Amino acid sequence: MSATPHRHHGRRRTHRILTAAAGLTTVGALVAALPASAGESGAQHEPGHGTPGTSQPGRYQDVQLLSFNDLHGNLEPPSGSSGRVTHQHEDGTTTTVDAGGVEYLATHLRQARKGNKYSITAAGGDMVGASPLLSGLFHDEPTIEALNKLDLDVTSVGNHEFDEGAKELARLQNGGCHPTDGCYVEGKEFQGADFPYLAANVLDEKTGKPILKPYWVWKKDGVKVGFIGVTLEDTPGVVTAEGVKGLTFKDEVETINKYAKELERQGVKSVVALIHEGGQPASTAYNYDCDSPGAGDGISGPIVDIAKNITPKVDALVTGHTHNAYVCTIDDPAGNPRMVTSASSFGRLYTDTTLTYDRRTGDIARTSVESANHVVTRDVAKAPDMTQLIDEWNTLAAPIGNRAIGYIAGDIGNSGTESPLGDLIADAQLAYGRELDPETDLALMNPGGIRAPLTYAAKGSEGDGVVTYAEAFTVQPFANTVNLQTYTGAQLIQVLKEQVSGSNAASPKILQISSGLTYTLDLTKSGADRVVTDSIKLNGAAIDPAATYRVAMNSFLAGGGDGFTTLGQGTDELVGADDLAALEQYLLATTSAGSPLAVPAADRITIVK
Incomplete structure (x- = not known):
């Protein structure tokens, strides 16, 4: 079964930006001046679209942002209700769809990237922790290896990244065999994550500095998109005391606003926040339209106040923690709509967001942002490299499991x-x-x-x-x-x-x-x-x-x-x-x-x- 996603466009609003030549101009006017393929119709820009007959890139460039959250080491397809999502049909009826499994997630992400020269894959935390035996038995090394193969570019930390403490998180980032269990395969040392874990609001009590990178910048052909990663401030309330020993967790909004300013000083004006905190949508259907007429407040919970107070310098929010699925717009402090997404949990969904990058201003044209959650269906071919990885770790786990x-x-x-x-x-x-x-x-x-x-x-x-x-x-x-x-x-x-x-x-x-x-x-x-x-x-x-x-x-x-x-x-x-x-x-x-x-x-x- 192939479930059709609901693709959500940012609501049309006037959003003022400063251009070098024209002074104050509305994004709505700028978008209206774009060719048909670049407007709000949902048609895709061609990568590097520019003037016909030249190799120069055009002013506006679509950047694909693929995202997911709360994988929790679910490499094999999760079972029972944990392995299903709800699809809502136009007549209001619902059906469930079997979903998840990293072999299928890899195939879906690789298919989604085809034809998208400018594509980034990001995650919203809890990639590890509370994992099934296949990953948890080996301190989540199998999941990090799988994420490397998925070509994950960046993720925030979540509360479960601290289940075994900051030292173990550092090992997952940097590599090295487990301090007590050692190396699981003779002659093979764990290499760590190829992608950065971001922990902007997690500080070492002694130094007052973030324990990992606070932000990271993706660059390609002059396009720059910054990512700031935070976990929920209340992480100490949902993790064992030993796991957060020696750490301080700061306010999400204050932290993101601080580093958005720092990125701007570095010339990075397109910013995405990866936030391991979330909300509760009014419907459990993954394709529920939070902004549809009559939906009212389509989402509630902590992420709403966070989103309303994060600086307008941030262009989109990838969230998590609540294991819910939503694609919503929540107004920023300037009153402009901003996309806020979450892809459920356990690798059952991924979010595909199009960010229209303005090469002249270096910012995102917010009114043309569109996003949709897609089901990781199991009716596609399994990714052979993921099957091999699962088989290898299963061989080690089988005598116990x-x-x-x-x-x-x-x-x-x-x-x-x-x-x-x-x-x-x-x-x-x-x-x-x-x-x-x-x-x-x-x-x-x-x-x-x-x-x-x-x-x-x-x-x-x-x-x-x-x-x-x-x-x-x-x-x-x-x-x-x-x-x-x-x-x-x-x-x-x-x-x-x-x-x-x-x-x-x-x-x-x-x-x-x-x-x-x-x-x-x-x-x-x-x-x-x-x-x-x-x-x-x-x-x-x-x-x-x-x-x-x-x-x-x-x-x-x-x-x-x-x-x-x-x-x-x-x-x-x-x-x-x-x-x-x-x-x-x-x-x-x-x-x-x-x-x-x-x-x-x-x-x-x-x-x-």
Whole structure:
């Protein structure tokens, strides 16, 4: 199936620029004066289009910007809902399309580049981290090698680039074998990324300087486009404390505005910001038109305020983090529309944006910018070099990844306020916690730590219902430990309220809870009141604010991650093994081929709407 994208044009507005000869002229007038092939009709310029009969380039040059974000090491096609996108038809109906896989992504990008002499490929962060076993087992070296083969030109860092700390990120950039695992192939040293990672707002606490390059400039035949890369300022709130140790994360807008001025001083007036922060579109369809009549505010979330405040010197924003798909315009501080895009996640989409470069001014003619998200369909030929890369790493991973660790009776999903897979993981951590300390009362799991569903259908040589180590690794790839801490009942109640208040008020993070813990979430109310206090019970008994409770959770939550500051105030901490080992142990102990695990009911939280 080949899905037709919606191509989005920047809304027509008057945008004043200064030309050397004509003084103040509107871009609208300039575009109107272009030949038909260069206007807003969507027709492509010929690369280097100039005066007939000469080899001189014309004034206006189309620059192709291909972009994607949040790959998370998904080299093989992601499974289940993680490997599908929603297409919206003109009549409003929707269908889903299987998508993703770096073998297909490579083919699509290479086809898209054909005929485009001026083509740049950029990414919006989280290329690595939370990766499936094929990449994660090898500290994401396979993904960096794949991105090199994809001819990625530049990317921003994302929060997951810090999962293993700044030193490991530097190794991914610069190369060298892993400090403890060594080289994975005898005689072959990891070469690092051929492309620059940009980290303009990530500073070394001691020096006050960015830990990696803040910006990078693409140049070809006199055309110059600058890229500034930032991650979300709240990266410390979504990464383990160890991962961001010694680092300071600065405001996204202030940082981008600072370096846009620096680029201008260097004569670079065409600028793209790569921002690992995003928004929520009003529709989940990848081809939803944010700016269509009647759409209203087609996108919400942090990226809106960021986009509205970034200097007009920046011409387009490539974003990420929220794993959503959108192609929208958001007005800059001067009131002019500016393209803001995101290509979902896991390599399921890529964005194709045309930037019309004015050689006379060195700037982008904003009114002729157009963009569209395209599906990485699986109906094209696989890129042979990517197949070879995957096969080589799979050969190394197979002895570990193919091992059966459990059996399930059906798909165990990870979506919804309370998910079946969330229940399973919480129960596994409760069981493990009770091995460490029989007094363990309950377990909590953060939903963001559950990266994929467990699917029943067989994959490769495994049988239906078999859970392999590789599948479980994809679900929980962070190598967090299972920690035990003690809290008062009052603190436990506060933790549950922090799901929907404080930093989580606008975008709630509902903890997955172990068997025995129940409560009501009333969505008709606001803030902390959405958690009904007198409904919170453990094994049928109301939580006693004065009593103490022993709680199992991963080390990320134990450190107060995801806005759960109260969880960072526990006492009598006991650190156990990693959370994946706890899940494996639970499945091995409670399931078999003849007695697979039934899909959990996900009925511990009562939702009132």
